[in-house]
Amino acid sequence: MDLKQRILALVSDDLDDIEKALTDNLHPNLELVSRVANHILFSGGKRLRPLLMVLSARLCGYNGDYDKTFSVIFEYLHAATLLHDDLVDDASLRRGVPAAHTVFGNETAVLVGDFLLARGLSIAADTSEPRIIKIISEITENMSQGEIHQLDRKGKLDLSESEYMDIIRSKTAVLFQGACRISAILAGASPEKESHLARYGYHLGMAFQMVDDLLDYSFDSIKLGKNVGADLREGKLTLPVINALTKARADDRELMQSIIQNPGFTEKEFAWLTEKIANYGGIRYARETASNHIKNACKALASFPSSPTKDILGDIATYALERKH
């Protein structure tokens, strides 16, 4: 059994509960809302964010019955950003099925995204816990600003590593961080535990996004022929290319930049570019950076006593680094 299958076997009951909670808490007034929301919510998402919330709460000794309900917030917010991002990027596919805006229209995708955001915040409000509500609304602010930052810097060749880090922190890591941190608050855990879990979530989220970005340059993806170079075609410079550009010889850098600036680059050009990125150590650098984040994520768990739940959180961190898709 590989790592992914092992994790899935251990959390299958939790995942079943989360699936149920995702349906039970949607409360759509309209059939159309439910149709569009279901399209994005039930098309093969990993439920990683709600799962992190449920596991973190358990690690803090939570034994109430509100964790599953609460966990859907993180999937609703995630789905809302997917709806809006796919439209922003004009992506045609999401997890192998047509993106919602291509099926239901841009208008509906925008509005159902708004609805999912609002539902997430409503469920947060149901806790009547001001700190939780504040964190959730700040996450939402952060995510939108991260996406805007990314959009604003689209196609800019001078995107720096620190800007890249800032973007992935806002658009991805704060949601992971929030899911882990809030569970500690829900469980009434100590500020120390809350801070450890916040760090775990933050580092996991950073690594998760870096690995996601790396997949765009993996030879497996190239062999699989799937959406190769999609990020670059959308003008998104990610860590491997940012790093390689800083290290490339002037003539190579110029050629690399000219490919990047032409969204119509051929597969052959992209293969050449990927090789250059690898040769200049951009892939290795991004992988090492992600790996360091995973190490920090695991370190953040160190002070929790051994438990099956702690092991699963560690396994998830390892898997986040190893995953191939």
Place this chain on the structure above:
Amino acid sequence: MDLKQRILALVSDDLDDIEKALTDNLHPNLELVSRVANHILFSGGKRLRPLLMVLSARLCGYNGDYDKTFSVIFEYLHAATLLHDDLVDDASLRRGVPAAHTVFGNETAVLVGDFLLARGLSIAADTSEPRIIKIISEITENMSQGEIHQLDRKGKLDLSESEYMDIIRSKTAVLFQGACRISAILAGASPEKESHLARYGYHLGMAFQMVDDLLDYSFDSIKLGKNVGADLREGKLTLPVINALTKARADDRELMQSIIQNPGFTEKEFAWLTEKIANYGGIRYARETASNHIKNACKALASFPSSPTKDILGDIATYALERKH
């Protein structure tokens, strides 16, 4: 001095404070966010929603210093929906200036709308008052569902009066209602006062939207040559036409429907249609319905002791009915 000028003179200090609060509470991380938000926030909005909040709080004896800060929530939420709606409707102008999505692109308009929603909810969270937060998040849910409902029924000739009422309640009246009701909570007023102000806001909001919809059929607009029939071209059936269609003779109804179903109708066809709507009493019916809502709004204020603030709220209700643009 006409009614509008009189109201403006009485609330000019409040409006100045609200303008300042709109800037002070935006907290954008990025210049682009501030540019787009300012485009929609500072292009001639009436600030009616924040003003209603501030005046309602004063009516309840509120004398803290948080009302102006809090009032911006209602303008941020309103601006967020305008950004998304203009995109949904592909409107080219908003208050006489190019709509944000035509200036900054659909992507940016979507994301800055998300940011404004999130900011509104963050400010609500700052109150640490669960009931307030819950109401704000429910308003947001309601508004998105109202817009989706409207979109879903676009161009449908069988839109009923009750469906129309449901749509304008969700997309407009709940925000007015929330602004007035929440101020009572902020002021620590009695549940009775809260419920009176909620009713005032609800009826005012319903009338406000009906009058807005009526302007599309007013002969003044036709003479002014401005965006005549824009609602119908977007497939939005509103009360005057819904009502007239139920009363029209079969042959007239058929002709009216054929014009409505063709978004490329000529000005002449629209003028004919407007006359039919007027002749069948659709305009009068919509105006009377709006007028009844205004009467109910004023009735809801009856139990408050006389005060300049109460008078202004009454004047605003009267103006909402009389306004010509």
